[in-house]
Amino acid sequence: MATYAIGDIQGCFDELQQLLQRINFDPAKDQLWFTGDLVNRGPKSLETVRFVKSLGDRAITVLGNHDLHMLAVAEGHLKYSKNDNFQPLIEADDGPELLRWLRHQPLLHHDAKLGYTMIHAGLAPQWDLSLAQACAAEVEAVLQGDDYVDFLQNMYGNKPKRWKGKLEGIKRLRFITNCFSRMRYLEPDGALEFHHKGAPGSQPEGLIPWFEHPERRSRDLKVIIGHWSTLGLMTDGSLFALDTGCLWGGTLTAYCLESGESIAYNCPGCRSPKE
Structure with missing residues (x-):
């Protein structure tokens, strides 16, 4: 039996x-972990989601920013952009079932036995595992509840940029969502910064990769x-970055x-x- 993160x-x-x-994946004994962004830009979002869903408990996926974007578009809160490529999924006969399944996936998965925690993007420096799990659960409850449409309508925005335990309502949910699905760099005081996407070393002076923040x-x-x-493959013992740019002509990577x-x-x- 093997567990592969992809x-x-x-x-x-x-x-x-x-x-x-x-x-040599064997669904009878192996398990797959997916880092999110199952959909968009590539040609077969529909087939991808159908496949991952069909694996049942042999697959675990966390939600990424493109997954959340598709959910928002499907609910009519955003228009398709020129780069969106998930319309066949939304319009499929089983589209509603697939979308419902997707919004019931977690933002964070932790396996104490294996000793790994999987998210799509990042963690606020103030969060330890317990707080990160609690924050993820807050957003997951809304996405899986009756008010998910209102949340999807209001989740977009870059503010608030700093974590405060007293944050409430949509501001709190937006910050949590931005950490798990969008963050890369932080300012020295821990504020989120969304404009720079290049590899560490290319960023303006003062910006810090979230995983290198001294107060993490x-x-x-x-x-x-x-x-x-743009990070490429990183498996340094504490961070395992697995988006190796398949969409852009790089590789698709599995880590055992x-x-x-x-x-x-x-x-x-x-x-x-450039697209």
């Missing part, structure tokens, strides 16, 4: 199947992330949690980074 797919279904062949309280965790394709082995499939690329 980076952002973004609708690159054929490449996922090639990777699963390469790792989750340093004792082994954290698996996607989202940040038991052995520490990384396996990659070279992807032809569905989009240009």
Whole structure:
């Protein structure tokens, strides 16, 4: 039995199947963890979500920013952008069922036995595991509840930028969502910064990758992330960054949690980074 964490797919279904062949995935005994962004930009979001859902408890996925974006578009709160490529999923006969399944997926998954925590993007420096789990549960409860439509309508925005325990309502939910699904860099005081997407070393002076912030309280965790394709593959013992840019002609990467082995499939690329 093996557990494989796989980076952002973004609708690159054929490449996922090639990777699963390469790792000899056996759904009868193996489990897959997905770092989020199952959908968008690649050509086969519908097939990807159908497949992951069909695996049942053999697959775990956390929600990414593109997954949340699709949910918001499906509810009519946003228009399709020129780069969106999930319309076939929304309009499919089983689209409502797939969308319902997706919004019932977590923002954070922690396995105490394996010793790994998986999120899509990042953790606020003030959060330890317990607080991060509690914050994730707050947003998950809203997404899975009767008020999810109102939440999707109001989740967008870059403020508030700083964590305060006394945050309430949509401001609190938006901050939590932005951490789990969008964050890369922080200002020295811990404020979120959303404009720079390049690899560490390319950012303006003063900005800090969230995982290098000196006051980060989750340093004792082994954290698996996607989202940040310009990082490339990182498996440094505490951070396991697995979005290796399949969509852009990079690779789709699987990381075996038991052995520490990384396996990659070279992807032809569905989009240009300039798009």
